[in-house]
Amino acid sequence: MNIVVYIKAVVDPDKAKNDLDLAKGTKEDKLALIINPYDKQAIEAALQLKEKYTGKVTAVSLGSDLATDKILRDALSLGVDEGIQISNDDFESLSSYSPALGTVLAKAPVDDVDYYITGREAGDDNQSITGASIAAALDVDFVDNVDEVEYNDDETLTLTSRWDKSELKGTYKQKPLVLSIKDTANTPRLPSFKAKMQAKKATLKHFKVSDLPDIDVARIKAIADRATTINLAKPEVASKETVLFNLNDDENAVSELVADLKKHSIL
Amino acid sequence: MALQYTEDQQEFINMVKEFGETELKPHVKDWDEAGRCPEGAFDKAFDMGLHMLEVPEEYGGIGLNFETTAMIFEELAKYDAGYAITLVSSFVALRSVILRGDKKLAKYFADIIAPGKFAAFSLSESNAGSDAGAVAATATKDGNEYVLNGEKTFVTNGNLASIYVAIFRTSDDGNKGLSAFLVERTRDGITVGHHEDKMGLRLSDTSTVNFDNVRIPADNLIGNEGDGFKVALNSLNISRAFVATLAVGIMQRALDESVKYAKMRKQFGRPIIKFQSVQNMLADMATDVEASRLMVNNTMKMMDNDLSVRKEGAMTKTFVSDVAQDVTSNAVQIFGGYGVSKEYPVEKLMRDVKVFQIFEGTNEIQRMTIATELNKEYEED
Amino acid sequence: MGQDTIYLVTTTGDTADVEALQAVAQANFPEKQTRLVVFESNADKVENLKTKTANTVDAIDFLAISGLDYPDPNVLGKAFVAYFKNVDTPLILLNSSRFNNAVAARIAAGLTASIVTDIEQPTIDGTNLIVSKKGYSGELKRQVQLDMNGGIVLTVNPLKDPVKLPTDKDTVVQNIASEVVVTLPEDATYTLTTNDQDLNLDNAEVVVAGGRGLKSEAGFKELYQLGKIMNAAVGASRPVVDSGWADSSLMIGQSGKSISPKVYFAFGISGTVQHTIGIENAKCIVAINSDKDAPIFKLADYGIIGDAKAVIQQLVTSKVSN
Ligand SMILES: Cc1cc2nc3c(=O)[nH]c(=O)nc-3n(C[C@H](O)[C@H](O)[C@H](O)COP(=O)(O)OP(=O)(O)OC[C@H]3O[C@@H](n4cnc5c(N)ncnc54)[C@H](O)[C@@H]3O)c2cc1C
Numbered sequence: 001m002n003i004v005v006y007i008k009a010v011v012d013p014d015k016a017k018n019d020l021d022l023a024k025g026t027k028e029d030k031l032a033l034i035i036n037p038y039d040k041q042a043i044e045a046a047l048q049l050k051e052k053y054t055g056k057v058t059a060v061s062l063g064s065d066l067a068t069d070k071i072l073r074d075a076l077s078l079g080v081d082e083g084i085q086i087s088n089d090d091f092e093s094l095s096s097y098s099p100a101l102g103t104v105l106a107k108a109p110v111d112d113v114d115y116y117i118t119g120r121e122a123g124d125d126n127q128s129i130t131g132a133s134i135a136a137a138l139d140v141d142f143v144d145n146v147d148e149v150e151y152n153d154d155e156t157l158t159l160t161s162r163w164d165k166s167e168l169k170g171t172y173k174q175k176p177l178v179l180s181i182k183d184t185a186n187t188p189r190l191p192s193f194k195a196k197m198q199a200k201k202a203t204l205k206h207f208k209v210s211d212l213p214d215i216d217v218a219r220i221k222a223i224a225d226r227a228t229t230i231n232l233a234k235p236e237v238a239s240k241e242t243v244l245f246n247l248n249d250d251e252n253a254v255s256e257l258v259a260d261l262k263k264h265s266i267l
Numbered sequence: 268m269a270l271q272y273t274e275d276q277q278e279f280i281n282m283v284k285e286f287g288e289t290e291l292k293p294h295v296k297d298w299d300e301a302g303r304c305p306e307g308a309f310d311k312a313f314d315m316g317l318h319m320l321e322v323p324e325e326y327g328g329i330g331l332n333f334e335t336t337a338m339i340f341e342e343l344a345k346y347d348a349g350y351a352i353t354l355v356s357s358f359v360a361l362r363s364v365i366l367r368g369d370k371k372l373a374k375y376f377a378d379i380i381a382p383g384k385f386a387a388f389s390l391s392e393s394n395a396g397s398d399a400g401a402v403a404a405t406a407t408k409d410g411n412e413y414v415l416n417g418e419k420t421f422v423t424n425g426n427l428a429s430i431y432v433a434i435f436r437t438s439d440d441g442n443k444g445l446s447a448f449l450v451e452r453t454r455d456g457i458t459v460g461h462h463e464d465k466m467g468l469r470l471s472d473t474s475t476v477n478f479d480n481v482r483i484p485a486d487n488l489i490g491n492e493g494d495g496f497k498v499a500l501n502s503l504n505i506s507r508a509f510v511a512t513l514a515v516g517i518m519q520r521a522l523d524e525s526v527k528y529a530k531m532r533k534q535f536g537r538p539i540i541k542f543q544s545v546q547n548m549l550a551d552m553a554t555d556v557e558a559s560r561l562m563v564n565n566t567m568k569m570m571d572n573d574l575s576v577r578k579e580g581a582m583t584k585t586f587v588s589d590v591a592q593d594v595t596s597n598a599v600q601i602f603g604g605y606g607v608s609k610e611y612p613v614e615k616l617m618r619d620v621k622v623f624q625i626f627e628g629t630n631e632i633q634r635m636t637i638a639t640e641l642n643k644e645y646e647e648d
Numbered sequence: 649m650g651q652d653t654i655y656l657v658t659t660t661g662d663t664a665d666v667e668a669l670q671a672v673a674q675a676n677f678p679e680k681q682t683r684l685v686v687f688e689s690n691a692d693k694v695e696n697l698k699t700k701t702a703n704t705v706d707a708i709d710f711l712a713i714s715g716l717d718y719p720d721p722n723v724l725g726k727a728f729v730a731y732f733k734n735v736d737t738p739l740i741l742l743n744s745s746r747f748n749n750a751v752a753a754r755i756a757a758g759l760t761a762s763i764v765t766d767i768e769q770p771t772i773d774g775t776n777l778i779v780s781k782k783g784y785s786g787e788l789k790r791q792v793q794l795d796m797n798g799g800i801v802l803t804v805n806p807l808k809d810p811v812k813l814p815t816d817k818d819t820v821v822q823n824i825a826s827e828v829v830v831t832l833p834e835d836a837t838y839t840l841t842t843n844d845q846d847l848n849l850d851n852a853e854v855v856v857a858g859g860r861g862l863k864s865e866a867g868f869k870e871l872y873q874l875g876k877i878m879n880a881a882v883g884a885s886r887p888v889v890d891s892g893w894a895d896s897s898l899m900i901g902q903s904g905k906s907i908s909p910k911v912y913f914a915f916g917i918s919g920t921v922q923h924t925i926g927i928e929n930a931k932c933i934v935a936i937n938s939d940k941d942a943p944i945f946k947l948a949d950y951g952i953i954g955d956a957k958a959v960i961q962q963l964v965t966s967k968v969s970n
Pocket residue numbers: 388389390391393395396397398420421422423424465468473622625626627628629630631632
């Protein structure tokens with residue numbers, strides 16, 4: 001079974017909030033780059049599929065060479081078999097505000113893929129659209145928000161998608177299939193030192209977008225350029241007056257709170 | 268921090284940090300209270316390979332050097348030194364066999380622990396603590412076998428181990444009458460007895476192991492008869508350096524917690540870090556941590572270069588474990604009344620760190636070793 | 649640009665959902681024609697919606713998909729894509745929700761339209777549309793500029809303040825039979841997981857939620873007793889769910905639910921953005937935390953510094969009721 005898992009390098013949110021240059025990507029720091037937290041469950045799902053049915057997991061990442069090198073090696077140290085870097089050097093912006101991104105990702109040169117897997121969303125742009133655009137580019141079905149996976153003997157999957165107020169469980173026979181995995185679907189494993197050492201020495205495959213098969217770079221550019229981030233900033237927070245009680249030096253704190261809430265008809 | 272980590276080292280440290288945050292932090296308080304780790308508590312550590320970091324690749328290990336391994340274990344010890352020492356004791360026991368040069372025996376040993384099993388090193392007896400020469404447990408040759416008899420006390424991993432490196436007496440000749448053996452836990456006649464209920468380091472298992480007519484193949488002798496003392500010294504030299512790195516982890520945690528608390532806690536209208544006596548305590552603590560880490564690092568580098576660390580290892584373990592008492596005690600002091608409360612993290616650090624002055628040879632004995640070495644160095648030709 | 653009309657796509661005929669979407673359109677694009685495109689398999693709801701929306705929109709198109717009796721996202725996506733295939737550069741709005749975002753993503757991909765999910769404050773600037781959305785799960789705020797010479801799909805957050813909908817439109821109602829081929833997963837079961845009759849996180853006026861500060865499963869479970877007394881739904885932060893103290897349906901935040909109760913109690917929850925993004929629409933936030941510097945106090949209207957368990961116990965014994 002061949003499984004492709006798409007992973008994105010994002011700036012650690014804790015670092016991004018304190019350094020807008022990192023967040024915007026005008027500055028790059030390898031140590032601040034991490035695998036998109038939501039992609040960890042996608043990787044875990046891919047590894048579990050491989051362990052269930054035997055097969056190969058290829059991780060694909062698009063971005064700057066520095067970023068994709070870092071996170072693909074991180075993925076290898078979790079047990080992923082192969083990494084493919086797609087360099088976005090040719091593009092000013094290939095953001096997730098346009099399906100152009102999925103069009104490019106779908107062209108990653110991996111043969112006979114059974115499952116394409118993504119995380120539910122990226123922690124930096126919180127879009128949750130990439131899986132759908134990969135599926136559209138491949139003209140296959142897309143199962144989103146997968147929260148539970150059951151493995152059937154015929155190598156098909158019974159999947160439960162969970163949304164805000166509803167869920168859908170069904171068996172998907174068609175292949176290939178694109179899945180986006182919810183971050184509550186599984187508990188990602190930790191990297192092993194052995195795999196980590198091997199990952200350091202591993203050779204990654206490297207492509208430029210224009211190297212990919214059957215790709216119309218000019219058209220993709222035209223589509224991608226229709227959506228651009230023009231500003232990224234700290235949100236203004238309305239400072240609130242908090243009415244505080246302290247139980248440590250006021251034993252009536254709880255009843256005072258309740259009285260206050262009742263007075264303002266909150267309770 | 269004076270040590271400059273390579274990018275690799277930093278990544279390794281981050282790996283254990285993630286491990287500590289997800290696998291240890293949520294449980295340490297409960298496990299400390301229970302006085303032991305539950306079944307399965309080390310599964311993920313084995314999956315990660317934490318028990319094989321320093322073991323050479325030819326024995327199925329990761330092949331990191333001592334220096335880098337120590338950096339990783341310092342980080343792990345910030346979460347819990349007892350958990351860390353459980354892993355350390357295992358590979359140190361293996362290393363003591365590797366150093367004797369019998370590759371076949373070492374490989375046999377490594378293959379047992381590699382998939383996720385523990386080893387232990389066992390020298391001490393109820394009447395042989397500081398005085399290793401007083402070991403009374405015996406190994407008697409009988410054809411192609413040795414027959415082991417006696418009781419070993421204070422064995423770290425005594426109850427967890429699948430294999431022991433144990434010192435037995437093969438002749439009456441004092442230290443020279445001691446021999447070292449590999450003893451598989453599955454041998455008939457081994458019983459694990461008393462589990463020490465310790466003040467600190469409670470995630471580490473310390474147990475008594477009883478040998479009653481235990482028969483092992485003569486091939487399980489490590490080196491030759493009479494090499495036991497050397498095997499023990501090899502093992503202790505390495506484990507001293509490693510327990511020192513664990514103590515640095517405890518101290519660093521004490522410092523981290525203290526600075527955070529001192530910035531947050533307000534008295535007389537100001538954060539207590541603004542008071543000079545608190546500042547002085549913190550400054551001394553930080554300086555002790557720094558000096559300790561550098562001593563450990565130097566000892567590790569010496570070991571990586573196959574230099575004897577008899578004196579330096581003793582100095583490192585003694586200095587670090589001595590200042591660690593002050594550092595953790597001052598952490599409790601800075602926390603005031605909350606310091607002694609189990610709701611806060613620092614009382615445990617103080618409990619955990621005491622034993623570092625005692626095991627791997629008490630600091631009194633270490634000072635004797637240091638003095639003996641000095642005496643030799645200054646001998647007139 | 650064919651964007652004199654704005655398309656309001658809904659995947660249910662629930663009137664509250666439709667009204668919320670109309671309100672966003674009215675507040676931000678009052679000069680545009682509005683056209684509702686609705687998938688609703690329940691005939692009663694269709695009739696009800698016709699009555700409720702009469703004269704408030706310019707047109708309603710009901711998509712009928714024969715053979716589909718639950719909203720399968722792949723089929724819906726294809727049906728909407730087919731519907732829009734002949735519309736030149738449409739501007740499409742959906743209410744933001746997990747499910748709608750998934751459908752919106754399929755529509756945008758099928759139409760190669762730009763897409764931004766969970767947006768606020770769309771404004772037109774010449775031939776561009778500028779929208780705001782959260783970045784880094786709310787740590788930052790982002791503005792995205794979208795060229796209106798191409799199609800655009802947006803999922804929109806609800807308005808904070810109500811607006812008045814027009815009442816003088818001549819609403820043209822059409823039923824459109826979609827020709828999309830319906831292929832569904834085998835043995836598909838579609839379930840609504842929230843039931844409006846029972847008290848739950850979506851409909852409760854009071855929510856009592858607990859975090860890691862409750863220390864144990866037993867500590868967390870005490871919230872149920874409090875919930876009963878206060879007629880409140882119980883919620884949880886992620887570590888509570890990850891530790892198995894509570895079901896994942898109770899999780900509030902980025903990976904869980906966004907809720908809008910009248911009052912929200914946070915017991916032993918620190919207040920990281922991934923959690924607080926889910927309680928932005930709570931009218932009143934009460935935080936109980938032993939750490940007076942916990943970030944949750946910055947958002948809270950009321951707070952108690954102290955042990956969460958003790959506070960829960962006192963609330964239970966004093967039988968505080970709603
Ligand atoms: C948690 C823990 C784990 C351990 N793990 C292991 C293990 O894995 N394997 C193992 O073999 N052992 C282990 N030990 C045993 C440890 O090595 C001994 O406790 C240590 O060597 C001291 O021996 P003792 O306890 O018998 O103390 P004693 O030797 O009785 O010493 C008591 C006191 O007298 C002092 N003293 C003794 N002789 C002299 C002297 N000549 N001059 C000056 N002062 C002296 C000591 O410094 C000490 O202060 C462990 C101990 C503990 C507490």
